[in-house]
Amino acid sequence: MRVLGIETTCDETAASVVERGEDGSARILSNVVLSQVKKHAAYGGVVPEIASRAHIDAIDRVVAQALTDAETDISDIDGVSAAAGPGLIGGVIVGLTTAKALAFAAGKPFLAVNHLEGHALTARLTDGVEFPYLLLLVSGGHSQLLAVEGVGKYRRLGTTIDDAIGEAFDKVAKLLGLGYPGGPQVEKAAESGDSSRFNFPRPMIGRAEPNFSLAGLKTAVRIEAEKIAPLSDRDIADLCASFQAAVIDMVLDRVRVALQMFKAQFGHPSALVVAGGVAANAALRGGLERMSEHFRVKLVAPPLDLCGDNGAMIAWAGAERLALGLTDPLDTAPRARWPL
Numbered sequence: 001m002r003v004l005g006i007e008t009t010c011d012e013t014a015a016s017v018v019e020r021g022e023d024g025s026a027r028i029l030s031n032v033v034l035s036q037v038k039k040h041a042a043y044g045g046v047v048p049e050i051a052s053r054a055h056i057d058a059i060d061r062v063v064a065q066a067l068t069d070a071e072t073d074i075s076d077i078d079g080v081s082a083a084a085g086p087g088l089i090g091g092v093i094v095g096l097t098t099a100k101a102l103a104f105a106a107g108k109p110f111l112a113v114n115h116l117e118g119h120a121l122t123a124r125l126t127d128g129v130e131f132p133y134l135l136l137l138v139s140g141g142h143s144q145l146l147a148v149e150g151v152g153k154y155r156r157l158g159t160t161i162d163d164a165i166g167e168a169f170d171k172v173a174k175l176l177g178l179g180y181p182g183g184p185q186v187e188k189a190a191e192s193g194d195s196s197r198f199n200f201p202r203p204m205i206g207r208a209e210p211n212f213s214l215a216g217l218k219t220a221v222r223i224e225a226e227k228i229a230p231l232s233d234r235d236i237a238d239l240c241a242s243f244q245a246a247v248i249d250m251v252l253d254r255v256r257v258a259l260q261m262f263k264a265q266f267g268h269p270s271a272l273v274v275a276g277g278v279a280a281n282a283a284l285r286g287g288l289e290r291m292s293e294h295f296r297v298k299l300v301a302p303p304l305d306l307c308g309d310n311g312a313m314i315a316w317a318g319a320e321r322l323a324l325g326l327t328d329p330l331d332t333a334p335r336a337r338w339p340l
Ligand code: KG4
Pocket: 010, 138, 139, 140, 141, 142, 165, 166, 167, 169, 170, 181, 182, 183, 184, 187, 276, 277, 278, 279, 280, 281, 282, 307, 308, 309
């Protein structure tokens, strides 16, 4: 079956056609991602009103391109899916309404996908990972550890009690005068920095629940930066390296706790999957690699273009749902908040 998926929950206007075989095999026939990042860069973050308008401007073109690239036509599509949330509500409405209109006009099933479910199931699209697996979802809006037991069966083991991890990278980048989005900039600056120069706190380490906390760490970076201002390039590199090291230490400790929890409840996971934009961070991937070897769990990290927001993950989650007959009515409401 072929599913067209649409993603507009944040600052990417994206559409994709994915094919799912009866045996669960997957093929991405097209994957068009139009980033609005340049439109938001001047503001140091995503401006919701600008995002909504940019989605409206781009959505028709992006969907048409996804169908053209896949060398297919809406009549050959078996279902149309869209991320119905969580996310910036103006953007969500644009993608959801477009998908509903296409499904209605073409007489195809409609699928309302949770954006987080899209991230959660990507490892099955890219690597055919079997259930159950442990998912570390780290993006600009979310930081969660989830037990993925099946399509629609997600158990949250831990989450952030304040900022998301990507959000903390973005805020640190902003206060150090680096560009937006901050994650890649902080990682780049950290490469030449000394991670032992500043001994930043490692929040939550040792706690029994695998939750995250980033607010105190971000504040510690700000206080240190203010103390040594004006900042040289060396200072910025050392601050970034020390911040990144603290985040990674915390994440690895939290994943370790979640793995133990997972094993106690569901047995040995088929994989440790990392997803979301922060999964692009090479130092984090390296740490997870070492830890997964230690725990003898396979680490699955989707390719970079499928780590960030994209249409293929929404199309794939739609295909997985469609295969189970889990279609949605056309009056499904968009949702700004929608925990898995
Ligand atoms: O999944 P994503 O594309 O969008 C959301 O759903 O949020 O994630 C974007 C987030 C941003 O906060 C960005 O700064 C962060 O992922 N990010 C990174 C890296 N690349 C992107 N954080 C740390 N290191 C990176 N290399």
